[in-house]
Amino acid sequence: MLDIQSIRAEFPILSQKVNGKPLVYFDNAATSQKPKVVLEAIASYYEEINANIHRGVHKLSQLATDAYEASRGKIQRHINAAHSHEVLFTSGTTHGVNLVANGFASLLKPGDEVMVSALEHHSNIVPWQMLCERTGAQLTVIPMNEKGELVMEGFDRLLSEKTKIIAVNHISNALGTINPIEEIIAKAHRFGAAVLIDGAQSAAHMKPDVQALDCDFYVFSGHKICGPTGTGILYGKEAWLNKLPPYQGGGEMIKEVTFEKTTYADLPHKFEAGTPNIAGGIVLGTAIDYLNSIGFEAIAAYENELLEYGTRRLLEIEGVKIYGTSEHKTSVISFNVEGIHPFDIGTIVDKLGIAVRTGHHCAQPIMRFFDIPGTIRASFAFYNTKEEIDALVEAVKKAKTMLS
Ligand code: PMP
Numbered sequence: 001m002l003d004i005q006s007i008r009a010e011f012p013i014l015s016q017k018v019n020g021k022p023l024v025y026f027d028n029a030a031t032s033q034k035p036k037v038v039l040e041a042i043a044s045y046y047e048e049i050n051a052n053i054h055r056g057v058h059k060l061s062q063l064a065t066d067a068y069e070a071s072r073g074k075i076q077r078h079i080n081a082a083h084s085h086e087v088l089f090t091s092g093t094t095h096g097v098n099l100v101a102n103g104f105a106s107l108l109k110p111g112d113e114v115m116v117s118a119l120e121h122h123s124n125i126v127p128w129q130m131l132c133e134r135t136g137a138q139l140t141v142i143p144m145n146e147k148g149e150l151v152m153e154g155f156d157r158l159l160s161e162k163t164k165i166i167a168v169n170h171i172s173n174a175l176g177t178i179n180p181i182e183e184i185i186a187k188a189h190r191f192g193a194a195v196l197i198d199g200a201q202s203a204a205h206m207k208p209d210v211q212a213l214d215c216d217f218y219v220f221s222g223h224k225i226c227g228p229t230g231t232g233i234l235y236g237k238e239a240w241l242n243k244l245p246p247y248q249g250g251g252e253m254i255k256e257v258t259f260e261k262t263t264y265a266d267l268p269h270k271f272e273a274g275t276p277n278i279a280g281g282i283v284l285g286t287a288i289d290y291l292n293s294i295g296f297e298a299i300a301a302y303e304n305e306l307l308e309y310g311t312r313r314l315l316e317i318e319g320v321k322i323y324g325t326s327e328h329k330t331s332v333i334s335f336n337v338e339g340i341h342p343f344d345i346g347t348i349v350d351k352l353g354i355a356v357r358t359g360h361h362c363a364q365p366i367m368r369f370f371d372i373p374g375t376i377r378a379s380f381a382f383y384n385t386k387e388e389i390d391a392l393v394e395a396v397k398k399a400k401t402m403l404s
Helices: 006-009 037-049 059-079 093-103 124-134 151-160 183-188 238-243 280-294 295-314 342-351 364-370 386-403
Strands: 087-088 113-117 140-142 163-169 194-200 217-221 232-236 254-257 260-262 320-325 332-337 357-359 375-379
Touching: 006 059, 037 059, 037 280, 059 087, 059 232, 059 280, 087 093, 093 124, 093 163, 093 194, 093 217, 093 232, 113 124, 124 140, 140 151, 151 183, 163 183, 183 194, 232 238, 260 364, 295 320, 295 332, 332 386, 342 357, 342 375, 342 386, 375 386
Parallel strands: 113 140, 113 163, 163 194, 194 217
Antiparallel strands: 087 232, 217 232, 254 260, 320 332, 332 375, 357 375
């Protein structure tokens, strides 16, 4: 059992009023709020050890380097990577996907295929389209059904020796569906295809075990898991990271530079050109410690309770339709009220202090599938409560009365 009131006390932002009403923050799939330990760790980094890393012999540089590398080790243990050099710091999921897609440009040729799914966020579609444009490879798309699930027969039909890499999300940000990534990875490997898992939405709800999953790449963002913005992780299997060319050139990523030829640094530095987000990388480790101190099982169990409660309460409102009705989903409720534009509902509930997201959630193909302009998305975190869901339900009812 989580002590929600003490947890909420750790998040200063949650106690404020918005538009004169207590803030109800239900936009957690976009970004999570930050606990005091994270805010304090950012300040103490800058107050105590701020220095550039990996290159100074002076004390502060050593302390900052040690803290940065300790955080990498912490994240390695958290995701169960075999080596710390398989854990690369990035600026977020988008950066991680682009890094891998860019690398694959050196490996693909016309006739090869790159597979994504109908449930992807734009950042796990567009980089692969750009890769296909550069190489002449073909993009294939795993279809989805009315429940917002991947159609695995469609996947089986598409998968072949031509498939070189498959990029799918672990959890859909627009619908909350948890995808059968274990099956996708196992089948892909029979055809020699690599698999990148977009863990942007899963990292907040579950602890990925990259060795058990046997995925080739796993990417996520720090800001969705109580960490700072501009942070993220790309896990890649050592063999793949050695095979891919560097993404950006610059300081840190070289062994030796001459005007005739430059040789590249070993992993992980080969992919970490320039001065990184040092404070962010260190504090991402603090955020992960914080979540582990609460426990991912307890987090998931409580969030499922919120999901069930929220689904039941919202469906009590006549005209509410929920998109994403798989039994395998996390605490995201994407819905519309019949005859009313989602944006109008979002604007009115905001006036009542409730933060939900409205629109296409960077997943336009999903909206096109359902033939809707967008949805209202309430996404719950472990610091939300059933009382807040009641407030949302009342706000939606009020909006419906006003707009009908
Ligand atoms: N993939 C998914 C499933 C997401 O939810 C998001 C963020 N909404 C991203 C990718 C992109 O993450 P970021 O903007 O942090 O790079």
